Amino acid sequence: MTKERRQEIVEAARAARRAGWVLGQISGPERRQILLAMADALERPDLRATVLRANAIDVALAEEAKSKGELAQALVDRLVLDERKLIGVVDGLRQLAAQPDPLGRVSVDRDLDEGLHLRRVACPLGVVAVVFEARPDAVPQIAGLAVRSGNAVVLKGGREAAKTNAALVEVLRRALADQGFDPGALVLLEDRADVDMVLTLEGDIDLVVARGSSSFVRHVQSASRIPVLAHAEGICHLVLHGSAQPEMAASIAVDAKCGYPAACNAIETMLWMPGAEAALDRAVEALTERGVELRADAATRARHPSLLPATDADFGHEFGALVLAIAKVDDLAAALAHIERHGSGHTESIVADDEAAAAEFLARVDAACVFHNASTRFADGYRFGLGAEVGISTSKLHARGPVGAEGLVTYRWLLRGSGQVAADYGPGKRRFRHRDRGA
Amino acid sequence: MTKERRQEIVEAARAARRAGWVLGQISGPERRQILLAMADALERPDLRATVLRANAIDVALAEEAKSKGELAQALVDRLVLDERKLIGVVDGLRQLAAQPDPLGRVSVDRDLDEGLHLRRVACPLGVVAVVFEARPDAVPQIAGLAVRSGNAVVLKGGREAAKTNAALVEVLRRALADQGFDPGALVLLEDRADVDMVLTLEGDIDLVVARGSSSFVRHVQSASRIPVLAHAEGICHLVLHGSAQPEMAASIAVDAKCGYPAACNAIETMLWMPGAEAALDRAVEALTERGVELRADAATRARHPSLLPATDADFGHEFGALVLAIAKVDDLAAALAHIERHGSGHTESIVADDEAAAAEFLARVDAACVFHNASTRFADGYRFGLGAEVGISTSKLHARGPVGAEGLVTYRWLLRGSGQVAADYGPGKRRFRHRDRGA
Numbered sequence: 041m042t043k044e045r046r047q048e049i050v051e052a053a054r055a056a057r058r059a060g061w062v063l064g065q066i067s068g069p070e071r072r073q074i075l076l077a078m079a080d081a082l083e084r085p086d087l088r089a090t091v092l093r094a095n096a097i098d099v100a101l102a103e104e105a106k107s108k109g110e111l112a113q114a115l116v117d118r119l120v121l122d123e124r125k126l127i128g129v130v131d132g133l134r135q136l137a138a139q140p141d142p143l144g145r146v147s148v149d150r151d152l153d154e155g156l157h158l159r160r161v162a163c164p165l166g167v168v169a170v171v172f173e174a175r176p177d178a179v180p181q182i183a184g185l186a187v188r189s190g191n192a193v194v195l196k197g198g199r200e201a202a203k204t205n206a207a208l209v210e211v212l213r214r215a216l217a218d219q220g221f222d223p224g225a226l227v228l229l230e231d232r233a234d235v236d237m238v239l240t241l242e243g244d245i246d247l248v249v250a251r252g253s254s255s256f257v258r259h260v261q262s263a264s265r266i267p268v269l270a271h272a273e274g275i276c277h278l279v280l281h282g283s284a285q286p287e288m289a290a291s292i293a294v295d296a297k298c299g300y301p302a303a304c305n306a307i308e309t310m311l312w313m314p315g316a317e318a319a320l321d322r323a324v325e326a327l328t329e330r331g332v333e334l335r336a337d338a339a340t341r342a343r344h345p346s347l348l349p350a351t352d353a354d355f356g357h358e359f360g361a362l363v364l365a366i367a368k369v370d371d372l373a374a375a376l377a378h379i380e381r382h383g384s385g386h387t388e389s390i391v392a393d394d395e396a397a398a399a400e401f402l403a404r405v406d407a408a409c410v411f412h413n414a415s416t417r418f419a420d421g422y423r424f425g426l427g428a429e430v431g432i433s434t435s436k437l438h439a440r441g442p443v444g445a446e447g448l449v450t451y452r453w454l455l456r457g458s459g460q461v462a463a464d465y466g467p468g469k470r471r472f473r474h475r476d477r478g479a
Numbered sequence: 480m481t482k483e484r485r486q487e488i489v490e491a492a493r494a495a496r497r498a499g500w501v502l503g504q505i506s507g508p509e510r511r512q513i514l515l516a517m518a519d520a521l522e523r524p525d526l527r528a529t530v531l532r533a534n535a536i537d538v539a540l541a542e543e544a545k546s547k548g549e550l551a552q553a554l555v556d557r558l559v560l561d562e563r564k565l566i567g568v569v570d571g572l573r574q575l576a577a578q579p580d581p582l583g584r585v586s587v588d589r590d591l592d593e594g595l596h597l598r599r600v601a602c603p604l605g606v607v608a609v610v611f612e613a614r615p616d617a618v619p620q621i622a623g624l625a626v627r628s629g630n631a632v633v634l635k636g637g638r639e640a641a642k643t644n645a646a647l648v649e650v651l652r653r654a655l656a657d658q659g660f661d662p663g664a665l666v667l668l669e670d671r672a673d674v675d676m677v678l679t680l681e682g683d684i685d686l687v688v689a690r691g692s693s694s695f696v697r698h699v700q701s702a703s704r705i706p707v708l709a710h711a712e713g714i715c716h717l718v719l720h721g722s723a724q725p726e727m728a729a730s731i732a733v734d735a736k737c738g739y740p741a742a743c744n745a746i747e748t749m750l751w752m753p754g755a756e757a758a759l760d761r762a763v764e765a766l767t768e769r770g771v772e773l774r775a776d777a778a779t780r781a782r783h784p785s786l787l788p789a790t791d792a793d794f795g796h797e798f799g800a801l802v803l804a805i806a807k808v809d810d811l812a813a814a815l816a817h818i819e820r821h822g823s824g825h826t827e828s829i830v831a832d833d834e835a836a837a838a839e840f841l842a843r844v845d846a847a848c849v850f851h852n853a854s855t856r857f858a859d860g861y862r863f864g865l866g867a868e869v870g871i872s873t874s875k876l877h878a879r880g881p882v883g884a885e886g887l888v889t890y891r892w893l894l895r896g897s898g899q900v901a902a903d904y905g906p907g908k909r910r911f912r913h914r915d916r917g918a
Contacts, residue, residue, distance in 0.1 A: 286900035293899030414896030425913035438877040457853030461734030474864035
């Protein structure tokens with residue numbers, strides 16, 4: 041990287057902080073206005089046409105690469121930005137606009153003593169860098185979350201989507217400028233070298249959201265001392281309890297495996313318990329119809345000899361494709377132990393009519409999302425009602441599961457006194473009142 | 480480290496997770512009962528005597544080391560556990576017991592659709608490792624916070640406090656056992672090699688709280704892929720605005736510098752603005768009386784020629800002793816710029832009668848704690864009413880400033896459905912309701 045490019049990026053990050061600072065200072069309704077303007081801009085026929093034209097080029101190039109065997113079909117699918125996806129994005133921006141403002145929220149409001157008033161007030165993080173895969177609809181989602189939370193954002197999408205991302209960022213920056221704000225709050229990086237450089241900007245970037253393969257996320261974690269929100273692999277399980285309804289089991293299994301096999305909230309393994317034979321049979325039938333390659337352990341193959349044999353490596357593995365591992369477990373405890381060993385702490389679901397079993401599953405699984413009688417595919421910021429997501433965090437700290445605007449917010453402790461000093465308090469001296477206002 | 484010791488620690492960490500899991504499952508009142516039992520135990524004359532005797536040995540050894548010039552007086556002071564400090568600790572445990580339970584709190588309670596109910600529920604992190612300096616009163620505080628938040632804890636204190644820490648842990652483990660719980664939830668490590676080994680236990684430790692010098696904290700951050708809550712240096716500023724009352728300025732400056740110079744919430748630099756001459760004069764006089772070495776810039780020395788000259792290195796430096804750097808700034812903007820450049824994001828305070836200046840300071844300083852007319856020494860979990868603190872976080876993520884039980888808690892998203900699949904929702908299909916219950 042040239043010295044000039046390096047300097048350019050540092051300056052863009054610092055300018056982004058200043059521009060973002062203004063977004064954090066204006067009122068919630070003003071931030072909402074920007075989100076609505078962004079949604080409107082993406083609906084304007086001329087601007088939308090520009091974006092769709094740019095996307096057509098990216099897709100054509102990707103199709104060419106695919107024909108040479110350099111790209112997978114799943115990536116091409118992910119790359120396509122059509123009218124339907126745009127409607128979803130615009131809808132998400134409006135959903136975000138309608139949400140309660142995450143800033144200024146007072147989570148502690150306490151009189152420590154007469155005239156010594158403590159408040160803990162939500163505020164933006166500052167500058168957030170988001171590195172994500174080739175899915176251009178992520179651009180307006182992330183930009184929207186940044187505006188909602190009063191942060192500046194430095195973006196780097198997959199290079200296959202370069203033209204689409206640039207067109208989208210242009211539309212969004214223009215919406216910012218039209219509303220009278222500095223478009224510098226939204227920065228688009230060019231390549232991987234840019235990203236590696238940004239990872240070293242400890243004082244200028246407050247959070248890195250890393251989306252992608254687990255090896256990529258680990259690279260980011262090792263390369264940077266900036267806190268990383270890891271959106272890595274999802275090794276999700278579906279458990280069929282003995283009380284599972286066969287039709288429900290089959291329908292959830294198909295949705296969770298086939299809806300979007302490359303998604304992190306798709307299932308990779310199905311576990312079944314004694315009593316769940318009918319549910320297993322129905323699920324195997326439905327999954328086979330949908331062309332899913334099923335790799336089963338010996339106990340499952342005893343019942344379904346036509347299935348491929350699973351190896352140990354198939355369990356705890358993210359296929360990201362129409363492949364599913366299946367194993368029998370002796371009981372709920374064995375299912376929980378399997379998940380504890382192989383799960384990635386993303387999303388785990390049980391199909392069960394037995395309330396006690398469902399309650400135990402919900403109580404015991406240590407994952408970001410734990411579901412009962414619902415597809416793992418619901419683990420998603422938009423579906424959860426967050427408007428959008430910057431990622432799905434598999435770490436336990438700060439934000440877990442789908443991360444919306446709230447995950448881009450921190451707080452400050454503000455104390456207003458009238459000259460108090462700490463030495464006046466203590467045993468035999470003044471005592472703190474610690475009275476919560478409104479409590 | 481021997482293989483045996485390594486195995487011993489791994490097993491202790493895993494046993495701690497199991498023991499801690501029970502603490503997270505019992506009811507809030509049961510956890511409160513354990514905290515009260517811990518407080519009672521520390522008040523029992525026989526147990527207290529054991530602790531104080533152990534402390535007397537640690538202190539005697541430290542005095543000897545001090546006489547050889549191997550230890551500083553500040554460290555010896557910190558090491559002493561007397562009746563007064565014990566009263567504070569016991570009081571803190573009872574304060575913690577009286578606090579609302581941080582677990583089970585539902586922060587999202589939303590119907591995504593008919594019969595598709597999402598809740599975000601607070602839960603423990605699991606196993607928290609806390610490495611802290613030679614301050615034995617931290618042991619019951621950290622143990623209390625762990626119980627309050629349903630976590631197991633692996634502790635490592637300063638080696639100078641080894642006997643005191645062991646005696647305290649013994650009392651606390653006994654209180655756990657007397658209440659019918661596994662004392663294995665509270666583990667005391669022996670030496671630095673143990674710590675380095677624990678830092679590699681990614682799957683077994685959920686959070687490392689690192690307290691100490693910034694070089695130690697950086698070592699922990701580099702050595703571990705476990706998330707680190709950094710309690711590092713505090714480079715805190717006191718700003719005297721032109722409208723500052725001289726007596727208040729002097730009193731806050733003395734408290735913030737002299738109350739406990741080694742504390743991270745002590746001030747290291749005082750900035751003054753035109754108009755604050757009388758406040759500066761009074762503060763300089765009071766600080767000099769208390770024996771503080773004042774290192775001043777040229778503008779300050781023009782007014783107080785007897786002060787030592789400050790070098791550039793004195794600003795942004797944590798003295799941890801009775802030394803204070805002083806500089807004149809042209810206006811509030813210059814003060815804010817100085818703090819942005821030199822502060823460590825810990826605690827910043829302004830003395831001002833001017834409401835507009837105070838409001839601007841509170842709005843603009845990006846630090847964990849921002850104060851007006853109050854000593855920086857209030858930045859403390861106990862004083863903030865958190866009962867105790869595992870540390871004061873200078874990072875922005877997860878927890879910022881004094882970290883109490885809430886900082887040891889994460890959440891899970893629990894979804895209960897009746898067979899819903901994601902493919903049923905979308906444009907032209909079912910729409911999500913996203914209705915918050917009780918809203």
